[in-house]
Amino acid sequence: MDYSADAKQIIKHVGGDENINTLIHCMTRLRFTLKDESKADTKALEDMDVTIKVMKAQGQYQVVIGNKVTDVFNAILDVLPRLNTEDAPKDVVEKVADEGFGAKIKHGYDEFIGILTASMMPIIGVLAGSGITKGILAGLVSAGVLSDKAGIYLLINTMADTIFYFLPVILGFTAAKKLGSDPIAMAVIGAFLIHPNIIGIAGNKVPEIGLFGDFAVKIMNYSGSVFPIIVAAWLGKYVEKYLKKAIPEMIQGIFVPIIEIIVLSFVLLLAVAPIITVLSKGLADGISGLLAFNGIIGGAIYGAFYPILVVFGLHWPLIPIVINDLAVNGQSVICALTSITAMGIAGAVFAVAIKTKKKKFEALGYSAGVSALCGISEPSLYGILLKYKKVFYMTMIGNAIGGAVAGGMNLVIYGFTGSLIGFPSFINPKGGIDSNFTAYIISHLIAFGAAFVLTYLFGYNDKMQSSDQEA
Numbered sequence: 001m002d003y004s005a006d007a008k009q010i011i012k013h014v015g016g017d018e019n020i021n022t023l024i025h026c027m028t029r030l031r032f033t034l035k036d037e038s039k040a041d042t043k044a045l046e047d048m049d050v051t052i053k054v055m056k057a058q059g060q061y062q063v064v065i066g067n068k069v070t071d072v073f074n075a076i077l078d079v080l081p082r083l084n085t086e087d088a089p090k091d092v093v094e095k096v097a098d099e100g101f102g103a104k105i106k107h108g109y110d111e112f113i114g115i116l117t118a119s120m121m122p123i124i125g126v127l128a129g130s131g132i133t134k135g136i137l138a139g140l141v142s143a144g145v146l147s148d149k150a151g152i153y154l155l156i157n158t159m160a161d162t163i164f165y166f167l168p169v170i171l172g173f174t175a176a177k178k179l180g181s182d183p184i185a186m187a188v189i190g191a192f193l194i195h196p197n198i199i200g201i202a203g204n205k206v207p208e209i210g211l212f213g214d215f216a217v218k219i220m221n222y223s224g225s226v227f228p229i230i231v232a233a234w235l236g237k238y239v240e241k242y243l244k245k246a247i248p249e250m251i252q253g254i255f256v257p258i259i260e261i262i263v264l265s266f267v268l269l270l271a272v273a274p275i276i277t278v279l280s281k282g283l284a285d286g287i288s289g290l291l292a293f294n295g296i297i298g299g300a301i302y303g304a305f306y307p308i309l310v311v312f313g314l315h316w317p318l319i320p321i322v323i324n325d326l327a328v329n330g331q332s333v334i335c336a337l338t339s340i341t342a343m344g345i346a347g348a349v350f351a352v353a354i355k356t357k358k359k360k361f362e363a364l365g366y367s368a369g370v371s372a373l374c375g376i377s378e379p380s381l382y383g384i385l386l387k388y389k390k391v392f393y394m395t396m397i398g399n400a401i402g403g404a405v406a407g408g409m410n411l412v413i414y415g416f417t418g419s420l421i422g423f424p425s426f427i428n429p430k431g432g433i434d435s436n437f438t439a440y441i442i443s444h445l446i447a448f449g450a451a452f453v454l455t456y457l458f459g460y461n462d463k464m465q466s467s468d469q470e471a
Helices: 004-013 042-046 069-079 100-142 151-165 167-179 183-193 196-202 227-246 249-293 295-311 318-329 333-355 359-373 378-385 389-408 435-459
Strands: 020-025 029-034 053-057 060-064 208-211 215-218
Touching: 004 042, 004 069, 020 069, 029 069, 042 053, 053 378, 060 378, 100 151, 100 167, 100 227, 100 318, 151 167, 151 318, 167 183, 167 227, 183 227, 183 249, 215 249, 227 249, 227 318, 249 295, 295 333, 295 378, 295 389, 318 333, 333 359, 333 378, 333 389, 333 435, 359 378, 378 389, 389 435
Parallel strands: none
Antiparallel strands: 020 029, 029 060, 053 060, 208 215
């Protein structure tokens, strides 16, 4: 479809070209940073057929589009090519300098989430596809169709593992483009972290290297790490500014990148990487420990409240933890429970679609439900659940039941994607189809069924007013 007319309308309703600082997109949303959000016409945007909802979070003006977001994003770039994220990011005027400590904390959090969003989104699709590929391979091996010693298995499995192994390199590049530092320099620093020499030292009985006499530095294995290279990309912006002031312009092209690489590599190795790695691992272990302490209660709580985290944009800090968990441990409890919530949401919106007599709402319910089965829940959240609070509550209950079952059965996932389309990610790469896959089927069916039945019986009827009508 041609979305050029929609693109022009969206640009107009966010305040025009002159009001847009930057634009990126995630799986379902256009994420604008605007000079003045008061100039945007939220009602006009939400009245457009191509849009679902407008959200204001993480310092961004977010227009929820759904599955068509990439097409609409590209149409906007055709109209305003200056917004192309392949170009160097432009500095955004800060507005919080004089607004007090609380505003600065909020702005800092918003910036942090914005960096995570822009850094992670370009690789989400590849991560999901890699997880599915590994699951399919494991299923074929388990069924006796393919040998794990076969050459084709080795090659495809290595391809699927590559994204996880080289995460520091890839994230160095994507984070640098968001933050305005040198993408190539950051990619090189990421490669340094996973160089065979570094990994070899980390694998020694005494994983350290001597520097300056008796002074030794402990070396860790940073393959698949997430946070250290993102911090490096943030620091790189300031290091580059200083070096460009200190080094004559005629030789900057040679000396700025290599000095930046040397300085930041030492800073990462000596201080940042060990601290960040320990903190992120501690947070992941803390969540996993809570679930391990009482999987039923932990799974129920996570399942019930995860959709609320998505609404407020608070789920983003969990994504790097999940990716790090998969890269380091090969499995994730958090991602498995997140998969449950997508099934519960799908069950609820399918119930609405079946029960409603409103043709447009029925079509929205079916399309949003299919998206949720593919792991994308925003169209359901903003198109139905937030408009009808009882549907939201029934979904929370359904997800809590499914999460409790999953926690009680110790469900884990071996890839990044879940829901229905990601079923191969629940197949054990080492053991094939086992009790974990059984737990996947049972917990996901229960979440879907519970949310569907509760919503159909108690959550929705056409006489209910939406929150938009109530407002």
